[in-house]
Amino acid sequence: MTLSFIDHLEARLQTDPPKQKGQRTRERLKVATAKVLEQKGYHAMRVTDVTETAQVAEGSFYVYFKDKTDAALTVLTSLLEDFFPLHIDPPRERSAFDSIRFANRQWIALCRGNPGLVRCILQLGDEAPEFARLAQATNRAWYRRVTASVMRHREGLQDAPVMLMVTLLGAMMDELVRKLVVYPDPDFIELAAKMGADDAMIADAASVIWLRVLYPDAPPPADLSAKVAEATSWVFGAR
Missing domain, CATH: 1.10.10.60 (Homeodomain-like)
Structure with a gap:
């Protein structure tokens, strides 16, 4: 696909x-x-x-x-409402980390496959407030789904604090693709290259942060690459 x-x-x-x-x-x-x-x-x-x-x-x-x-709004609305959700929803019966990793890898890959269109989402949002609200609503709907998933797996949590953490983590991913793909940041690109980090490795490292925030008692994923495990080992240090 x-x-x-x-x-x-x-x-x-x-x-x-x-x-x-x-x-x-x-x-x-x-x-x-x-x-x-x-x-x-x-x-x-x-x-x-x-x-x-x-x-x-x-x-x-x-x-x-x-x-x-009008034409741009039609195209970009379809991108946001129809195309992105089709690809970013993780398959069922996956662990928490595997679901997080799938969504984060797909998000970077989608932006890599459509960098100009993602840039236009930001450009048009400045000129068309209704489109900016649509983009925000699309993000919010995804954050709510993630929040609901976390609360199904963890008892005793309140909705608002979880939603806040998910929103902050989502903002991290948005800024990540801006620096990596949409408006490439030379310093960040150089840092990733220095570490030998491709898109999948960057997504995995970000997913470790997601896991630590949303599932703090979960152990480090067993199937991380050696480079990602080394770079994120401190995240699972002394508690």
Whole structure:
């Protein structure tokens, strides 16, 4: 299953195209919008860029979208509401750490597969308050799911403190992908390279922190790589 939203849209259009020609044109414009957003960003995108990419007349664009903001909102809303949740939800019957690690690895991989689109989420959030609220609501829904999972496995906890910790940990992951993928931080990239840390290793190290905060009595995971175990050994030091 591809982690590229553009590949996903193109594959869906090819394998399951809408029956009506007008809807097919709209889907082509959505694919084109996603491509231009990924390549140029929201601020630099022009309607002519989209129509040239879709190979349709410029007038056709305004049949389906009011302006470039409307098209961008349509594409990025689908990314947030449909595509990301499809890939980040861990399979059932996994340990707490395996579920955390799966979600964190997938989050980094999704941002790696769609860096320009993730950047556009931040760009458009500054100009469209309703989209910023949607992005926040998407994050909040995920945090609530994680919070509910923690409370199912640990008795005697209150919802609000757990939700706060999960939100803080989620913010850590958001900042991590900003430094790693969306707006690469040269110092952070250099540090990761110095330690020989790829995306999976960074996700695993972050997941150890998640485990220590949410499940403080859990032992260190047995299947960590030697480098991650060494880098995070102090997390499981004297209590």
